[in-house]
Amino acid sequence: MKEKIQLLTQEIQAFNAKNADELEAFRIKFLGSKGILKSLFGDFKAVDNSLKKEIGQELNQLRQLANDTLNSQKGILESSKVKTKSNTDFTRPAEPIDIGARHPISIVKNQILDVFSRIGFTVSEGPEIEDDWHNFTALNLPEYHPARDMQDTFFIEQDPDILLRTHTSSVQVRFMENNQPPIRTISPGRVFRNEDISARAHCIFHQVEGLYIDTDVSFADLKQTLIYFTKEMFGKSRIRLRPSYFPFTEPSAEVDIYWGLQTETDYKITKGTGWLEIMGCGMVDPNVLKNVNIDPEKYSGYAFGMGIERIAMLLYQIPDIRMFYENDLRFIDQFKSVI
CATH class of the missing domain: 1.20.1270 (Substrate Binding Domain Of Dnak; Chain:A; Domain 2)
Structure with missing residues (x-):
């Protein structure tokens, strides 16, 4: 065996x-x-x-x-x-991958943030659903103030004190409440106003607002910041400041850049003047500083704000603001080459 x-x-x-x-x-x-x-x-x-x-x-x-x-x-x-x-033929060429594209609003927002980050501005964000204090009252817009009519507001029916923010200045209020000067921040975000939708206006849009508070801040500092921004963003450094009114800044101004009149498009978008309005700005009102417990006798500051859609329409010659919100891939795909 x-x-x-x-x-x-x-x-x-x-x-x-x-x-x-x-x-x-x-x-x-x-x-x-x-x-x-x-x-x-x-x-x-x-x-x-x-x-x-x-x-x-x-x-x-x-x-x-x-x-x-x-x-x-x-x-x-x-x-x-x-x-x-497996029946896979690994020698066959691969199917092309359809690469996505950034939305033009995201592209322009990132470009703006990049410009201001180079001079020390940090990004701050806040809620889109706000209360009356941060959106209006703290910004020198007390109840029944006529300037509130400038911003047609979406209120939450269950609570009249709660609303969809009408500007990103509310983020600046929150930032000032929690931080002491020196403050240098920029606040991007989506805002809402009860407006009729057309080729030039929408009830939803995006803003970028900047704020700088420190000792001995002057209007000259604001002007130099704006010149730097327009040169970096548009390649144009010629600006003008026209007197205006905003409840939370005093003095206030509208900012125009000289776009030029070299092409037919230049004539069209500037209405033959060569000048184009791009943003509003001004020195922070002392009442606003008091509302957030910052001493206006010791500190001063400036603020500015612009609509991202308006800048994007200008840079890319987009004729209708509604195109940003239609999710049409034919429109979005045009920005594949833009970083």
Whole structure:
């Protein structure tokens, strides 16, 4: 029996199944209910008692070898089956990936933030659903102030004190409440006003507003900041400041840049004057500083704000503000080359 066990061991070690049928035949031959191992264990009863321990160990080793061989060969066949199952032709050219594009509002917003970040402005953000204090009262617009009519507001019906913010100046109020001068921050965000939608106006739009507060801040500092911005953003440094009115700044001004009259488009967008309004600005009203517990005797500051859509329409000659909100891929795809 020992010689037979040795021969069977060699046969099992040399076995290499080419397919599942051969592996199944191996299993039946060695491990089946009528297989060789079953027969050997039957013959084991007739072995001399002095040899039973030795031969019993060899039989157990033979059975273990058969089981291990069966399992390993089964794993090899299954692995091979997975590899050959794929019908993918890896030599074929890949399908082109449709690369998305940034929205022009995001492009322009990031450009504006980048310009001001170079001179120390940090970004601050706040909630779109505001309360009356941060959106109006703290900005020198107390209840029943006529200037509130300048901004047609969406109020929340359940609470007349809660509204959709009409400007990102509310973010500046929150920032001043939680930070002491020197303050140099810029606040981008979406704002809402109850206006009729047309080619030049929308009830939803985006603003960027800047704020600088420190000791001895003057209107000259504001003007130099604006000149720097227009030169970096538009490549034009000629500006003019026209007196205006904003409740939270005094004095206040509208900022125009000289766009020029070199092309027919220049004549059209500047109405033949060469000048184009881009933003509002002014020195922060002392009452605003008092409302946020900043001493107006010690500190002064300036603020400015602009509409992102207006700047984008100017830079890319977009004729209709509604195009920003229609999600038309033909429009968005035009900005794929813009970083």
